[in-house]
Amino acid sequence: MFDPPTSTPTRFSSISNSQRRRPSLSLSLSSNNLSSLRLAPPSYNRNQSGSVTPTRSGTGSPIRSRPGSSLSTFRPQTPLSSYANYSAPQYIGTINVAIRPKPTVPGAAGNDRWYVDSSLNVIAYPDIGEFLYDHVLDPAVTNAQVYTSCVQPIIQKVMSGFNGTVFAYGMTSSGKTWSMQGSDEHPGVIPLSIAEIFGHIVRDATKEYKVCVSYLEIYNEKLIDLLALDTAAGATSAPDLKIRDDAVLGVRVVGLQEVPVSSQTELMRIIKRGDQARKTSATDFNAHSSRSHAVVLLRITCRADGKETFSTLSLCDLAGSEKATAQQERRKEGSFINKSLLTLSNVISKLSSSVSAGHIPYRESKLTRLLQPALSGDSLVCVLCTIQTTINAKAETVNTLRFAARAKNVVLHAMKNESAVADPEATARIIQTLTALVEKQKSEIAGLRSGRSVSPSGFSGGADVAELKAENRILTERVEHLVRIEELDRAEHIIVKNDVLNFLTTLRHSAGEDDRTSELMIKLEEIFTKQARHVDESKSYIKHLENQLYRSETLRHRQEEETQPAPLPMQPPRTPNRFRALVSDPSEAIVTINEQAEELTSLRDQLKDKERIIKALKSSNMLRDSLQPKLLNYKGVTRLAMAGIPDLKSETKDYPMSEDQENISPM
Numbered sequence: 148m149f150d151p152p153t154s155t156p157t158r159f160s161s162i163s164n165s166q167r168r169r170p171s172l173s174l175s176l177s178s179n180n181l182s183s184l185r186l187a188p189p190s191y192n193r194n195q196s197g198s199v200t201p202t203r204s205g206t207g208s209p210i211r212s213r214p215g216s217s218l219s220t221f222r223p224q225t226p227l228s229s230y231a232n233y234s235a236p237q238y239i240g241t242i243n244v245a246i247r248p249k250p251t252v253p254g255a256a257g258n259d260r261w262y263v264d265s266s267l268n269v270i271a272y273p274d275i276g277e278f279l280y281d282h283v284l285d286p287a288v289t290n291a292q293v294y295t296s297c298v299q300p301i302i303q304k305v306m307s308g309f310n311g312t313v314f315a316y317g318m319t320s321s322g323k324t325w326s327m328q329g330s331d332e333h334p335g336v337i338p339l340s341i342a343e344i345f346g347h348i349v350r351d352a353t354k355e356y357k358v359c360v361s362y363l364e365i366y367n368e369k370l371i372d373l374l375a376l377d378t379a380a381g382a383t384s385a386p387d388l389k390i391r392d393d394a395v396l397g398v399r400v401v402g403l404q405e406v407p408v409s410s411q412t413e414l415m416r417i418i419k420r421g422d423q424a425r426k427t428s429a430t431d432f433n434a435h436s437s438r439s440h441a442v443v444l445l446r447i448t449c450r451a452d453g454k455e456t457f458s459t460l461s462l463c464d465l466a467g468s469e470k471a472t473a474q475q476e477r478r479k480e481g482s483f484i485n486k487s488l489l490t491l492s493n494v495i496s497k498l499s500s501s502v503s504a505g506h507i508p509y510r511e512s513k514l515t516r517l518l519q520p521a522l523s524g525d526s527l528v529c530v531l532c533t534i535q536t537t538i539n540a541k542a543e544t545v546n547t548l549r550f551a552a553r554a555k556n557v558v559l560h561a562m563k564n565e566s567a568v569a570d571p572e573a574t575a576r577i578i579q580t581l582t583a584l585v586e587k588q589k590s591e592i593a594g595l596r597s598g599r600s601v602s603p604s605g606f607s608g609g610a611d612v613a614e615l616k617a618e619n620r621i622l623t624e625r626v627e628h629l630v631r632i633e634e635l636d637r638a639e640h641i642i643v644k645n646d647v648l649n650f651l652t653t654l655r656h657s658a659g660e661d662d663r664t665s666e667l668m669i670k671l672e673e674i675f676t677k678q679a680r681h682v683d684e685s686k687s688y689i690k691h692l693e694n695q696l697y698r699s700e701t702l703r704h705r706q707e708e709e710t711q712p713a714p715l716p717m718q719p720p721r722t723p724n725r726f727r728a729l730v731s732d733p734s735e736a737i738v739t740i741n742e743q744a745e746e747l748t749s750l751r752d753q754l755k756d757k758e759r760i761i762k763a764l765k766s767s768n769m770l771r772d773s774l775q776p777k778l779l780n781y782k783g784v785t786r787l788a789m790a791g792i793p794d795l796k797s798e799t800k801d802y803p804m805s806e807d808q809e810n811i812s813p814m
């Protein structure tokens with residue numbers, strides 16, 4: 148035994164309408180012909196391809212076609228022998244349709260005028276017409292014969308990797324459950340299929356097989372796991388399971404048990420347990436009528452020669468269509484049964500249509516949804532239609548035959564579910580690597596959640612965090628240093644302001660003191676140069692700090708993206724994103740970065756102050772330049788020495804102080 152396949156098997160993806168639908172052959176008969184049919188049934192010639200051609204009784208000529216008539220002959224399009232090619236990777240054909248009439252007591256009242264010819268696979272009725280199928284079984288056949296002729300070829304294909312579906316369809320009490328389950332003496336399709344599967348497994352000892360079973364019922368449109376219902380313990384209800392699309396299986400019933408089995412006996416015991424949980428009741432027509440659609444699902448996996456095949460066998464015993472009954476409970480069940488069978492009929496009708504069918508209403512019932520992959524062509528399908536040839540069942544039997552005729556036209560395009568088996572050692576290595584990676588990432592995520600420094604895979608996260616912390620410390624120290632420098636500059640700034648004011652005052656009051664003036668002007672120049680240099684340095688240093696912060700922030704983002712930790716409980720940032728945490732402790736980082744951001748803002752303000760001072764100094768410089776000639780001139784002119792201050796004042800009016808100069812005030 149081994150694990151289920153991990154790779155997706157090769158599957159047929161889509162069928163065009165032209166591929167899916169083939170027109171049925173329609174031939175017509177007059178009423179006269181039909182009335183003679185009962186007495187002298189038409190003969191049929193089997194042609195070389197295996198199909199049959201109806202002929203006029205005794206003449207051997209083909210029956211003429213008359214369009215528009217309700218009388219039809221349905222010709223099997225896929226001879227069963229086409230299943231023989233087991234090695235083919237795909238199967239293209241149609242649904243295999245078999246009609247099984249329930250035996251009637253010979254000569255009993257109520258037997259009708261049905262004509263059944265199992266050698267030619269024809270069934271006919273005078274007022275209705277004739278129907279030709281893959282199999283029209285003699286009423287006297289046993290379950291074993293039904294299995295051998297209709298189902299066994301499908302089981303053999305299932306064992307080679309194709310999906311297979313067998314369902315029994317027909318009116319209530321017509322023999323569906325009999326055909327599918329049978330009895331201990333006359334086992335039906337289900338036990339015979341299981342015997343075939345395990346016989347195959349035992350014979351084919353070189354291959355490795357795994358078989359899993361599920362058993363479900365659809366009762367009143369509720370999907371119930373029959374193996375989950377412990378009826379022995381008195382359980383009567385189970386949850387309504389949901390059907391989901393599945394990439395490998397087509398559809399999947401969520402929560403449905405899949406029980407691995409290793410022998411035929413074990414599998415039959417499990418199915419018997421499911422049978423006991425199935426809803427059956429006495430109705431007007433059947434003492435043990437199935438009130439639900441029951442489906443046995445067998446999933447078979449086979450490994451051999453580096454290949455793996457995977458197939459699903461669905462064995463369905465549908466509930467029977469029925470007329471309204473007096474019992475309210477049975478009436479409710481009956482309406483659900485009839486509705487889902489009607490949907491099945493609509494789906495089949497659309498699939499068999501020769502023109503584009505548009506929307507196929509698979510989702511209108513649980514039954515069609517469950518059978519969707521099979522009906523849409525992904526499985527070999529056999530429909531076993533059970534009928535009754537009594538007078539009171541005529542309408543139902545005709546309906547069943549028409550359903551069967553439409554089903555015959557549904558085209559299948561099933562693919563073998565085969566894939567290469569992965570090298571176990573390579574798989575083990577990959578699993579080991581991935582497990583280690585998952586463990587590592589789990590611990591990293593846990594570390595990030597708890598705020599610890601971690602070392603995520605793929606990059607040196609631990610080193611980055613430590614680096615960011617160190618960088619953060621350095622940045623903080625530099626900012627502090629810058630602040631100290633700025634404070635010194637501020638003091639110098641005050642001195643400069645005072646010097647400038649002093650100079651201007653002196654200039655006004657001591658116009659004759661040339662040396663003093665020159666000295667002050669030199670000092671002004673020095674201060675101006677120094678301040679300009681400071682401004683440049685500050686600007687460049689602030690730019691450097693911003694770059695550092697930006698780089699730190701980028702690293703942190705990268706770390707977050709690679710580890711994807713759970714959202715950290717951060718306060719809404721007061722500063723832009725790029726000033727968020729640089730260290731593993733987010734709150735500490737936010738505080739630090741916020742402080743740095745504030746420092747930068749303050750530095751920028753100080754820089755502005757400096758620029759204003761420089762502007763003021765520049766104005767002072769211009770003032771000095773303009774005063775210089777006047778002062779020189781003043782040396783040789785006594786009048787100016789006498790007039791001095793008033794004249795000077797009047798001159799300065801031509802050189803008004805800038806706004807910045809006016810704003811400078813003694814501290």
Ligand SMILES: Nc1ncnc2c1ncn2[C@@H]1O[C@H](COP(=O)(O)OP(=O)(O)OP(=O)(O)O)[C@@H](O)[C@H]1O
Pocket residue numbers: 248249250286317318319320321322323324325326433435436437438465466467468533
């Ligand atoms: N081919 C047959 N040979 C012998 N007995 C048959 C055959 N077909 C049906 N029966 C008998 O007829 C009765 C009704 O058959 P069965 O329960 O299989 O009908 P059904 O179609 O499953 O009905 P429902 O839809 O109500 O469940 C049973 O007692 C069964 O043994």
